[in-house]
Amino acid sequence: MESTVLAAADIGGTSIKLGLLSGTGDILDKWELPTDLANNGEAIPEQLAHSLLDRLKRNGLGKENVRGLGVGCPGFMDMDHGFVHQAVNIGWRDFPLKERLEKATGLSVIVDNDANVAALGEMWKGAGNDESDCLCITLGTGVGGGVIINNDIVHGTSGLAGEIGHVTVIRVGGARCNCGRQGCLETVCSATGIVRLAEEALETSPSITSSLRTLQGTLTAKAIFDAAKEDDALAKQVVDFVTAELGHVLAQFANVLNPKVIVIGGGVSKAGDALLRPVRQAFTNAALPLIAESCRIEEALLGNDAGIVGCAWLVNEKV
Amino acid sequence: MESTVLAAADIGGTSIKLGLLSGTGDILDKWELPTDLANNGEAIPEQLAHSLLDRLKRNGLGKENVRGLGVGCPGFMDMDHGFVHQAVNIGWRDFPLKERLEKATGLSVIVDNDANVAALGEMWKGAGNDESDCLCITLGTGVGGGVIINNDIVHGTSGLAGEIGHVTVIRVGGARCNCGRQGCLETVCSATGIVRLAEEALETSPSITSSLRTLQGTLTAKAIFDAAKEDDALAKQVVDFVTAELGHVLAQFANVLNPKVIVIGGGVSKAGDALLRPVRQAFTNAALPLIAESCRIEEALLGNDAGIVGCAWLVNEKV
Known part of the structure; x- marks a missing residue:
């Protein structure tokens, strides 16, 4: 293995993804741990440090070979100080993550949120192709995002930038969103939102025959896109609506930010x-x-590796 | 006058506003020239250089006292090279502005577009209060904007960032915009758009009494806001609509960019x-x-001086 590596840890509510990467973002080694949620995640820094230092040793490396540790985690945080105000999925509240990890590992640590490190990963080594202006959006259970401008992630004044899932797209009568408001992009373009739209269409249009009827109650976004490919009229109607709204919203942000590439993941x-x-x-x-001419829209390439690649970018650029 | 100054020139289709500023952005001297539009603006660099060097001399200064010249101008350009692809109001086409100005003045020159230098001026010494994340919007004949993130102006991949005037707000049946599309924010929130909305309301609601009827044909945005303050029902309806759309659009961008302040000028x-x-x-x-809690919305403070202040910022930060 190379003599200097970048360490990366993408902490989620279920597992911690770890990696050792080269200075050019190649993954040299990667592994996972189940997240230790006992005592509101109190032991995670020690758990993570133990695993990382052990893995370094097995690769014939010591702390002196590690440039720093980049960390992604969910929740609301002060990135400058690596201080997590709240991470509901993990149990942290007012948790000094950077300080605790630096103590446990003896490494320099930099922390950012999970959506941002995934965006940085896609920008650096994925569909973003190392472009300096890049908008990333993740369509999963919810809708998240990360904005990269002038080759850096945008945090905003209180670390909340990137909340593209909560842009309002249905201004009147939109579905209730998890954020408490109505008609957010997340209610339309998340996997959950797409399923809801199809369920609603099945109910309100009983006369339209659709292969989706046999799946009612167990519908997935994938099944809906698959049915649309087979020319299922109801599925096509849902896909047309979802994609029109998403394309429209992305265009509004492109008009103001003029990105080179928009990466869609999840x-x-x-x-x-x-x-x-x-x-x-x-x-x-x-x-x-x-x-429009100067902007590509691409599918994300790195999948679950995006986070650790983005963590490594943070170490490379900021430690 | 101080021994080192920042020179600034904000070039418009009617006049060139010039200034000498201190390193902290105080205006030490300012003056204007009528823009020499002869021969498609061919002589502007020499005109500008002559006036600037003359003014320096009158202030007891020479080139050696000038850190650099920041320039704002309208049109579509490559900011990195100060090369203007097209500036319709001036007549330039493929005009190497930076090169020509450096030759004519003997100073280091940095060029950006007029909306961006105005935004930078407001950010630095105006309502932006030197905040690192700041969204500026100008409501004039049209609607322009400038986005400041991580303490720098956002250009985007082809220098077109900031076009908030062309965000679509009326998705069906919106008025035709100067950009050729329909329903842009500019058709609703520019002075022109506000007058159009009032003229339309006067026509479609002949039964509503309104003090604006006597002004039909000579309406201004100011008259409409004044009438709304006097509880004129029709004027209030227009103002309610315009402000609701503007607030809504600004919120969408705030959700993604999390700015500290939004400055409204024009x-x-x-x-x-x-x-x-x-x-x-x-x-x-x-x-x-x-x-919303972490974002102020403020009226621009610098008026016509915003441009030269922003030009001086460019020199301070980038020359």
Whole structure:
């Protein structure tokens, strides 16, 4: 293994993904741990440190070979100080993550939120192709995002930037969102939102025959995109609506930020061209022509590795 | 005068505003020239250089006392090279502005577009209060904008960032915009758009009495805001609509960029609280609570000086 590596840890509510990466972002080693949620995640820093130092040793490396440790985690935090105000999925509240990890590992630590490190990973080594202006959106159970401008992640004034899932798309009568408001992009373009829209369409249009009826109650976004590919009218109607809204919203942000590339990740992005083609069409219709011409819309490439790659970028650029 | 100054020139289609500023952004001297539009603006660099060098001499200064010249101008350009692809109001096409100005003045020159230098000026010494994350919008004949993130202006991949005037707000049946598309924010919130909305309301609601009827054909945005303050029902309806749309759009961008301050400038902003209060209300309704809490919406403070102050910032930070 190389003599200097970047250490990375992407902490989630279920597992911690760890990695050792080269200075150019190649993954040299990677592994996972189940997240120790006991005592509101109190022991996570020690758990993580133990595993990391052990793995270094097995690779014939010591702390002196590690440039630093980049960490992604969910929740609301002060990135400058690596201080987590609240991470509901883990149990942390006012948790000095950076301080605790530096003590436990003896390494320099830099912390950012999980959506941002995933965006940085895709920007650096994924579909973003190392472009300095890049918008990333993740369509999963919810909708998250990360904004990269002038080759750096945008945190905003209180670390909350990137909440593209809570842009309002249905201004009147939109579905209730987890954030407590109505009509957010997340209610339309998340996997959950797409399923809800199909369930609603099945109920309100009983006369339309649809292969989705046999799946009612167990519908998935994948099944809906698959049915749309088979020309199922009801599924097509849902996909048309979802992709039109997504393309429209992305165009609004492109008009103001003029990104080189927009990367769409998360489970829903697995639909590939069935998602991307109509999104690109709606985007082109709503963006200024010169803006649309200079912006690609791509499917994310790194999957679950995006987080650790972004953590390594943070070490490379900021430690 | 101080021994080292920042030179600034904000070039418009009618006049060139020039200034000498201190390193802390105080205006030490300022003056204007009528823009020499002869021969498609061919002589502007020499005109500008002559006036600037003359003024320096009158202040007892030479080139050696000038840190550099910051320039703002309208049009589509490559900021990195100060090369203007097209500036319709001036006549330039493929005009190497930076190169020509450096030759004519003997100074280091940095060029950006007029909306961006105005935004930088407001950020530095105006309502932006030197905050590192700041969104500026100008409501004039059209609607322009500038986005400041991580203490730098956002250019985007092809220099087109900031086009908040061309965000679509009326998705079906919106008025035709100068950009060729329909329903842009500019068709609703520019001075022109506000007047159009009032003229339309006067036509479609002949039964509503309104003091604006006597002004039909000579309406201004100012008259409409004034009438709204006097409880004119029709004027209030227009103002309610315009401010609701503007607050809504600003909230969408705040959700993604989490700015500390949003500065509203341009002629329409002179309406002051009659504009700001309902915009803030609509903004708070549509933004995530933590985003809304951490963001102020303010009226621009520098008026026509914003451009030269922003030009000076460019010299200070980038030359």
